[in-house]
Amino acid sequence: MTYRPALDGLRAIAVVSVMLFHLDRELLPGGITGVDIFFVISGYLITSIVIRDFDKERFSFARFYQRRISRISPLFFLVSITIFAVTAMLYQDYDFALVGSSLAAAAVSLANMQFVFLPGEFEELPFVHYWSLSIEEQYYLIFPLILFLADRYRGSRKSLSIFLSIAALLSFIACIVLTEVDSEWAFFLLPTRAWELLAGCILAVLPFSSKGDNGSSISNKRIDALLASAGLVVIIASQFMIHDDTGFPGWIVAFPVFGTVLVIGRPQESRTGVTERLLSHPVAVVIGKASYSLYLWHWPVYAIVDYALITMPYASLLILKIVLTVTLSVASYNWVEKPVRSSLNRPERQRLSYLLFTAGTVVMLVTGYWARSTYSVNASLGSTRKAEVAFNEHNLAPQRLLAGDSNESMDGVGRNEIARARPVNRHVPGVSDHDSLPDSKLDKE
Incomplete structure (x- = not known):
C-alpha cells in the first residue's frame, strides 16, 4: 500500500486528544476516544499490509512479528526502564511496588488485565496507558492466524469480511452489555474492544476498487469527500460531547469509531477532498509520525510530575508537563524510534530483533517482580x-x-x-x- 499522509494527520488528532484529556479532562472531555481512533487506524494499516503480503505470496509470521517488534519494542523498553528508574527515586514503597507489578504485566502484554483486577484509583501509576498497547498485542497474536487460515483455504475476501463483521458485531454487543455491568471490565478487556480494531480490518479486507469491470467509476468523488468530511466532524464532536464517566465505553464509542471509518473510507476517491488535504497538512503529519513517542511519554510525565511536584501551581504544572513530554518525544522519536526501527526491521536482522525483544522482556519481568516483592507486603x-x-x-x-x-x-x-x-x-x-x-x-x- 502507498503512503497516505492523511492517516498520520488522523493519528495526530488521536494523540493530541488523549494528551489534552489526560492533561485536564475539562479541556477535552471526550479526548479519551483518541485511543479508539488509534485502534481503527491500527486495524486498517496492519491488515492492509498482511493482505498485500498474501497477494504477493510472501507472508511470514516471523516477518510479521519482526515488524511489530521493530515498530513497538525499542521505544517501549526505553520508556519503561526510564519510568522504573525515575520512580525508584521518587515514589514511596507501596507506590513503587505497584510500578513494579505494572512493569512486569506490561512486559508480557497483560497491563490491561492488571488494571481490571487492581482495586481503587491508580492515577499515579505511570504505566496505566499501556493497557491499549496490551490490547493491540493480544489482538495481533490471534488475528494474523485468522487471515492466514482464510487465505490458506482459499476463502474469498467477501466471506472473510462477513466473518469479521459478525465478530465485530458480537464484540460491540459485548461492549454494550458489559459496560452496564462493569464499565472498567468493558474498558480494559480485548473482547469488548476488538470490534474497534476489526472495524479497521474490515475496511482493509472489503473488495473495494476505484473502477468497475467496464472501466467506469463505481464511486462519486464528491460523495466520498462528503462522507470523509462528515466523519471528521463526528470525530471532533465526539471529543467534546462524550464523557468517560457516562456509560463509557458502551455504544457511545460507535461515534468516533464510525467517524474514523468514514475518514479512512476509500482513499482512491477522496484524496483530493478538503478533509484529506486538512489531515495531510505538514504540521499534522509531523505530529502523527511522532504519535507513538508522544503517547508513550505523555502519561508517565504527567503522573510523575503530579506525584513529585504536587504543591506546584496548576499553570506551572501544565507548562512543565507539556515541555517535558514534547522534548522527550522529539528526542526519542529522532534518536531511538526511527533509527532503531529501521535497523531492526531489516530481514537479515530478524534473529537480532527477536533476541533483543526477549532480553528486554526478561529484564522488565525480573525488575518488575523484584520491585513488587521487595517493596510491598504480599496479602491477597x-x-x-x-x-x-x-x-x-x-x-x-x-x-x-x-x-x-x-x-x-x-x-x-x-x-x-x-x-x-x-x-x-x-x-x-x-x-x-x-x-x-x-x-x-x-x-x-
Whole structure:
C-alpha cells in the first residue's frame, strides 16, 4: 500500500486528544476516544499490509512479528526502564511496588488485565496507558492466524469480511452489555474492544476498487469527500460531547469509531477532498509520525510530575508537563524510534530483533517482580477482605494486624522493619506460612 499522509494527520488528532484529556479532562472531555481512533487506524494499516503480503505470496509470521517488534519494542523498553528508574527515586514503597507489578504485566502484554483486577484509583501509576498497547498485542497474536487460515483455504475476501463483521458485531454487543455491568471490565478487556480494531480490518479486507469491470467509476468523488468530511466532524464532536464517566465505553464509542471509518473510507476517491488535504497538512503529519513517542511519554510525565511536584501551581504544572513530554518525544522519536526501527526491521536482522525483544522482556519481568516483592507486603485482595488471620495462641508477644486498603499498606514495609526491632507478631490477612518475614519473631507477615 502507498503512503497516505492523511492517516498520520488522523493519528495526530488521536494523540493530541488523549494528551489534552489526560492533561485536564475539562479541556477535552471526550479526548479519551483518541485511543479508539488509534485502534481503527491500527486495524486498517496492519491488515492492509498482511493482505498485500498474501497477494504477493510472501507472508511470514516471523516477518510479521519482526515488524511489530521493530515498530513497538525499542521505544517501549526505553520508556519503561526510564519510568522504573525515575520512580525508584521518587515514589514511596507501596507506590513503587505497584510500578513494579505494572512493569512486569506490561512486559508480557497483560497491563490491561492488571488494571481490571487492581482495586481503587491508580492515577499515579505511570504505566496505566499501556493497557491499549496490551490490547493491540493480544489482538495481533490471534488475528494474523485468522487471515492466514482464510487465505490458506482459499476463502474469498467477501466471506472473510462477513466473518469479521459478525465478530465485530458480537464484540460491540459485548461492549454494550458489559459496560452496564462493569464499565472498567468493558474498558480494559480485548473482547469488548476488538470490534474497534476489526472495524479497521474490515475496511482493509472489503473488495473495494476505484473502477468497475467496464472501466467506469463505481464511486462519486464528491460523495466520498462528503462522507470523509462528515466523519471528521463526528470525530471532533465526539471529543467534546462524550464523557468517560457516562456509560463509557458502551455504544457511545460507535461515534468516533464510525467517524474514523468514514475518514479512512476509500482513499482512491477522496484524496483530493478538503478533509484529506486538512489531515495531510505538514504540521499534522509531523505530529502523527511522532504519535507513538508522544503517547508513550505523555502519561508517565504527567503522573510523575503530579506525584513529585504536587504543591506546584496548576499553570506551572501544565507548562512543565507539556515541555517535558514534547522534548522527550522529539528526542526519542529522532534518536531511538526511527533509527532503531529501521535497523531492526531489516530481514537479515530478524534473529537480532527477536533476541533483543526477549532480553528486554526478561529484564522488565525480573525488575518488575523484584520491585513488587521487595517493596510491598504480599496479602491477597480476597483474603484481606475476608480478614483470614491466624494468630499464634501460644505466643505472648504483642499482636499487630495489618489490614485495610492501600492506606495501611503504604507504610507496610517500613512497619515490618519496626516490628523486627521489637517482639511484635505482625499479621497480614491471607498470607501463607511460606510468605513469613525472615525475622523469627514474626510468625506471619
